Amino acid sequence: MKFNILNKSILTGFVLSLAFSLSAQDDWTVPANESSKVCPTPFSSTMKMDGKDIYNKSCKSCHGDIGKNNFVPLVPEPGDPAGEKFSKSSDGVLFYKITNGKAAMPKFKDQLGESERWAVISYIRSFHKDYTPAEGGSETATEVATFTGKDLKLFVNKDQVNLEITTEVQGNVDGEMVPANGVRVGFFIKRNFGLLPVCETITTDNKGIAKAIFPNDLPGDSLGNYDIIIKLIDDDVYGKVEYKETLAWGKSFVYDNPLNHRAMWGNRGNAPIWLLLSYFGMLLAAFAVIGYVMLQIKKLKSLGKK
């Protein structure tokens, strides 16, 4: 089942990329102020390991194994991240493209935190021999993060009737846990192909609260379960803070394999009844006549013996 949906996603990507191929040639220009952006912290080995995990989850299905040139042949082609197209791009260009997406390249702005996106870039850069790290700056990081506390925590309250989740974010300010105001929280449902945002990113109010209503018509597993993920978007500032749970809020979805039904494309045990009747009916009729003639021949022979 997983395989099937993965295939569907790839196919969808393929179709999408065909549809956009006219507009999305290699002329993907990145604004100058974006292309000069650099990671606020130097690339580290832990960052690279994180990047690898994220890459395998979110990027590999199209871009393939880095260095093996086994990316999915879409138009325009996604390319191997070890290739020149990537190594000659500045960090800012890569970051912009991952953040905003275009055509078949998904927009990861709301699904991956900034540090997660930089982690992916640090992983990709480990394949570029001639890469020299740019001087780290910090001007990008503090743009949105206004809450200055540390050790942020999420407290989640579920409303089973309205499928509403209220998240209270608290952080440590001077040794005391206080509601975190102005922190961006993302609400997601895990799908096979990445994270599905439930709504736009929500910024906590002065009580540290962000709310989101979850859908009830989304296909889950056979019991209607889906995994939710609530996390802080600015993980480069606050670190990785997230909350995961499996909830039975979706619609029960049982994959109905068409091969299990009687059909022309079915296996031999699932031949359509009308076809079986026609085939064996005709065969039987023909061989009944042949059998009749055989009996006549026998009779002919016995008549000759008299």
Added chain:
Amino acid sequence: MSSEKLTKEEAKSRFEKIVSDITRPMSHHYGLNVWIFTLLMILSLFGYAYFIQIRDGLGVTGMHDYAAWGMYIANFVFFVASALIGMLISAVLGLSGQKWIIPITRIAEMIAVAFAMIAGLVIVFDMGRPDRVLNIFIHGRVQSPIVWDLTVVTTYTLISTLLLVLPLIPDMVIIKKRLTNAPKWQIMIWNMLSLGWIGTPEQYKILHRSIRVLLILIIPVALMIHTVTSWLFAMTPRVGWDSTVFGPYFVSGAFVTGVAGVIVAMYFFQKNYKLKDYITDYHFSKMGQLFVLVAMVYMYFNFNEFLVPAYKMKTGDDHHIMTLFVGSWAGVFWFAQIFGNILPMFLPIFKFFRKPMPLMIIAVLAIAGAWIKRYIIVIPGQLHPHLPIQNVPDSFHVYVPTGPEVAITLGTIGMAITIITILAKIFPVIPIWEVAEEKGIDKETINE
């Protein structure tokens, strides 16, 4: 001539002449040795080529990822087409009361049996490993046209064999009594197939009834065998195969091939077996008329098959039709259309071309045209797939049959002719009892 009443003596002497005329070529003669030697050469060439194919696999053929069906399948379609003639002559014309077909019914049935039998074998040769034919029985799905085809080819072969054997029964007794010098194994076969025939009215009744029932049965089965063969192609959305008239198009084409085959065989037997009194110019003239009729029907379906898509010129079809009509396939295409359809439709309208020799020449060319037509149906469509052929060796853009492939194909034709030769050697090619009855000789004299 059948209306005059013959005396007992006259009837007897006339009957003995018929028997000796028809059975004379069954004894050994020099020409046969040469003929059999030629056939053996072809068969041994086949044997060597098939050994290579078994040893090295289907890679020795010109088939590849794109043209996965090649000369073998074209040849298979041709064989099935040729086999249909038994049904047209014996069943359609016979049941409608045409008396002139009596002397040629057995020739038609022999062709039908030989070609239907080998048609099945051709499929086995098309498989890289012949043992895989068992997989059709082990894993075959009723939904697959290939299973339908296997079923119907087998059934048709069985019915055709019965239709060959049943009218032989009275003849077996006639020749068994007279050709006592024949080799033992031949007499044994005659004995076996005479089935205790003594010619009682009851036996006649049973024989006629059985033949009649089979003649009725073989009409739908024969239509099905070639319709299903056409479905092997028409059930796919491929350019050039994706056609709703493929069934009747194939059947009508088969009748042209079959009539041509019978004309060639008639000419051969008339000359070599010296049967001028039985296979007469009148028979050739009739076959010539039949040739015109079936060619007209075939032309009608050709118009449908090409004019309709050519008017619309859908993407894919356009390229296919242009390559056939004016492109790289134009030469063979027009050869097939002119000699396989247009000439047989017009020339035999004139009396001169219905004489044995001219008609035989038209028939030989029509057979060549028919074979090439099958080739054109099978191969070009595969070379214009809906998705472009890319990232493959250059040789995958064309299909060129190899030496072993041609040798195996020739071998199958050799096999069919060998079967006809053997059948014509151990059985009379003209039904003695039916011809005698037609000439007014009473049943008593025939069965004496």
